[in-house]
Amino acid sequence: MEKFALLARVEAKPGKENDVLEFLKSALPLAQDEPDTVRWYALQLGPSTFGIFDTFETEDGRNAHLSGKIAEALMANASALLSKDPVIEKVGLIAIK
Numbered sequence: 204m205e206k207f208a209l210l211a212r213v214e215a216k217p218g219k220e221n222d223v224l225e226f227l228k229s230a231l232p233l234a235q236d237e238p239d240t241v242r243w244y245a246l247q248l249g250p251s252t253f254g255i256f257d258t259f260e261t262e263d264g265r266n267a268h269l270s271g272k273i274a275e276a277l278m279a280n281a282s283a284l285l286s287k288d289p290v291i292e293k294v295g296l297i298a299i300k
Contacts, residue, residue, distance in 0.1 A: 205258040207265045208294040215251040239264025
């Protein structure tokens with residue numbers, strides 16, 4: 204059962220909203236290749252605000268994701284796409300359906 208999660212929030216630069224949206228869509232295959240990532244969601248929270256929520260069964264799985272290809276790609280493109288640094292929070296899951 205998943206007990207660990209990450210919640211990342213990113214804010215697109217003006218005019219880069221579609222680029223961020225496409226970047227997040229393109230990250231799905233990378234998430235699917237991560238055996239320890241149980242669930243991975245890309246979210247649009249507002250016109251220029253996006254997020255990623257993902258879940259893991261272990262802390263090691265969560266840490267592997269944080270140093271994985273999606274995080275690497277996000278940080279490599281952050282200065283071109285984002286108006287500020289991503290906010291990434293470690294989350295503990297207390298109830299799941």
